[in-house]
Amino acid sequence: MKGGAAVTSDKYDAFINAPFLGFPVGTVFDAGSETRWGGVIGIGVEYAFNQNWSLGLEYDHLFMGDRTVTTAAVGTVGLVAGSLSRNENIRQDVDLFTARLNYKFGGPVVARY
Secondary structure (H helix, E strand, C coil): CEEEEEEEEEEEEEECCCCECCECCCCEEEEEEEEEEEEEEEEEEEEECCCCEEEEEEEEEEEEEEEEEEEEECHHHHHHHCCCEEEEEEEEEEEEEEEEEEECCCCCCCCCC
């Protein structure tokens, strides 16, 4: 079991999904980004199936919480539409699953007297 701090770097893009001011569908309308801090808890197991090899499985859940992010019109859309901006409330939780195969170089240390 483990716990601690987590950080994510998030980027948000909103795309035009219907013709708008002559821009085609799929054009990025506005964008925003942020660095988000939160908490993490996790659990994992590791099994050594011989002297040098082991297999590990791990699950982590990141609690990133709710944040209001301001996005602004970008590129040519921003030039045509002006300095449009909007606020979006974004809730983010992250689930991470990891499987790993480990190899330990070298053998066991044997004491010689």
